[in-house]
Amino acid sequence: MIGQHDIVSGAHFATTDRWGGVSAAPYGELNLGGAVGDDPGAVRTNRELAARTLGLDPAAVVWMNQVHGRDAAVVTGPWRGGDAPCVDAVVTARRGLALAVLTADCVPVLLADPVAGVVGAAHAGRPGLVAGVVPAVVEAMGSLGADPARTAVRIGPSVCGGCYEVPERMREEVAAAVPEAYATTRRGTPAVDVAAGVRAQLARLGVPEPPARQVCTMESPDHYSYRRERTTGRLAGYVWLEAPADGAEEADGEAAA
Numbered sequence: 712m713i714g715q716h717d718i719v720s721g722a723h724f725a726t727t728d729r730w731g732g733v734s735a736a737p738y739g740e741l742n743l744g745g746a747v748g749d750d751p752g753a754v755r756t757n758r759e760l761a762a763r764t765l766g767l768d769p770a771a772v773v774w775m776n777q778v779h780g781r782d783a784a785v786v787t788g789p790w791r792g793g794d795a796p797c798v799d800a801v802v803t804a805r806r807g808l809a810l811a812v813l814t815a816d817c818v819p820v821l822l823a824d825p826v827a828g829v830v831g832a833a834h835a836g837r838p839g840l841v842a843g844v845v846p847a848v849v850e851a852m853g854s855l856g857a858d859p860a861r862t863a864v865r866i867g868p869s870v871c872g873g874c875y876e877v878p879e880r881m882r883e884e885v886a887a888a889v890p891e892a893y894a895t896t897r898r899g900t901p902a903v904d905v906a907a908g909v910r911a912q913l914a915r916l917g918v919p920e921p922p923a924r925q926v927c928t929m930e931s932p933d934h935y936s937y938r939r940e941r942t943t944g945r946l947a948g949y950v951w952l953e954a955p956a957d958g959a960e961e962a963d964g965e966a967a968a
């Protein structure tokens with residue numbers, strides 16, 4: 712269920728794998744995406760299961776309506792009423808509020824400045840990389856007082872450069888924006904390495920290098936891959952800051968539940 716869970720100075724970074732949920736094939740088992748054709752009840756149950764396993768209140772998880780853009784939203788709580796806005800990055804300074812990003816080959820980027828008490832999550836696929844969603848999320852965190860030099864990052868499971876074949880012209884377009892994303896598949900054909908591009912953008916922003924470990928979704932049977940399966944589920948990456956130890960709300964004027 713939970714593939715990885717790191718804690719850095721009270722900031723939590725977690726990513727899921729595809730096992731341990733209630734979704735049926737082809738979404739089996741822990742599909743967390745609500746817009747991929749799966750039974751909404753199964754997705755709701757899976758989101759509750761994953762949140763409880765992580766020690767989170769399922770109602771305190773912020774999900775985005777991701778559109779491969781670069782817009783970032785500052786949030787102070789779950790969206791109220793209706794659908795989530797169309798953004799590919801969210802940031803918050805609210806402790807205990809988890810930010811979630813959905814992927815199946817795209818790069819989930821999870822960030823936290825534990826000193827400032829600010830976290831961010833971004834969905835960086837090939838279009839988002841080129842559009843600049845990574846600089847956008849770092850900038851939005853900065854608006855809340857985060858410092859790139861203090862920001863810890865985790866890059867979750869995504870398709871690797873050895874697998875992500877694209878037309879030559881597309882490789883050129885991506886490399887023109889982010890040269891480090893230029894790649895070649897193991898078969899020798901043009902490719903894009905989105906994660907390498909994300910890492911390069913983070914480095915240019917002054918963010919310390921994240922750990923190198925990297926699962927390729929397309930090669931891993933434990934992860935969803937859009938490229939491999941087309942109709943498939945979505946993995947989630949979560950980032951949050953530990954809530955105050957006594958569970959009390961922070962003194963911000965809002966009523967405690």
Ligand SMILES: [Zn+2]
Nearest residue numbers: 871874927930
């Ligand atoms: Zn691969």
